Amino acid sequence: MKILIRNVDIIQYDEEVKIQKSVFVGIENDQIKFISKNILENFAADYEIDGKDKLMMPGFVNSHTHLPMSLLRNVGSDTSLMDWLYNHIFPREKNMSNQHIYYGSLLTLAEMIKCGTTGINDMYFLAEDVCKAAYDSGIRGSLGVSINGDVLKDDMKREIRDIHQKYNGIDGGRIQVAIAPHAMYTCSREFLIDSLHLAKELNANIHTHIAETKTEYDYSIEKYGVSPVKYFDELGYFDLKVMAAHCVHLNDEDIKILSDKKVICLHNPTSNLKLASGFSPIQKIHASGGIVTIGTDGCASNNNVNMFEEMHITSLIHKGYNMDPTLIKAHDVLKMATQNGKHIFGIDNMGDIKEGYKADLILIDMKKPHLYPNFDTVSNLVYSAQGSDVDTVIVNGKILMEKGELKTIDLEKLYFEIDKIIS
Ligand SMILES: CSC[C@H]1O[C@@H](n2cnc3c(O)ncnc32)[C@H](O)[C@@H]1O
């Protein structure tokens, strides 16, 4: 499939921020084939998009999500993490069927695509249905099969191997399967060691929650004599690629470990604010050369999956909390929310608008009162833009939304199916 986008402005921000006005962008299969002031003569497009008044940028990678939790949106609001999980969420999750997982995932994916997300890093149970929904939606996904308990039983291992076999690497690597032990406080030491062995056997990445609350940090010190980060490090986790959600309660040694071992720190500012878990020291992780990405967490602790909001909040809270307006600059936030997602997928040529890069990109409608006048495009995107400004979404060279209309998800049918299963 060849797509031609005419007269579009593009933003590139790998290093310096660069804007190119009114160019032609050609997409062939999953990649950006050319960016040019003139159309390539031998490029016979199958489909054309008018890019006038639109800005093309890389799509968002929502780096920590629990897709089916849209069906639990607003459950247990105004409680702490442990109260929320054990008294409100876990009891309801026990009753979730495969249908809840599939349609709940699809609902979240619809919301995500509408707000410009092109890649996700998820973890949930009954993950085969999450994988199916992600595959069907066309999004790029790293999908964690979530597990927890005292003993990693044979049936759990079988489930993981089966899902991995069925989905890992399909559609040219668009879908990847990870192993997701929930957290140190819901998994025994033996369970975590066995999960690590399984990840090594499958050559899979690991996605888990680390150091989210002070309660978890204190529990770790009391039970194991070390911080949660050090605990995972001593188990050998960081020899593999680990995607660590939250990373809020960290000491200086933890920050050095996370940065040295190239752990991908998944920052979830809204969830951390709503559950009052604390403020992750991302400016220190960033300054010490660590990898920081941004995620919404599940939409029951947020309560939406809009990455524009997440960027805005990331920038504001760290400035405010540290009383330093120079911290976490708009350019850094934009990279954390988009480009840094490439580390999750292990794909070097993604996260910028360049020839030869993955065609995971979005068009923003810049002709909006709240984006006028446009003196500083990066600040405009981080501080002023809204999810509803997203006009078109392309992933792996396939159009998932055009002019605000979803192409891979039938919303009316989806609402109908959801009404059936929740009634
Ligand atoms: C077993 S699937 C994932 C599991 O995680 C739960 N969850 C959602 N948000 C959080 C969070 O912020 N910290 C810890 N656990 C969380 C979710 O409800 C699922 O049970």
Ligand SMILES: [Zn+2]
């Ligand atoms: Zn989470």
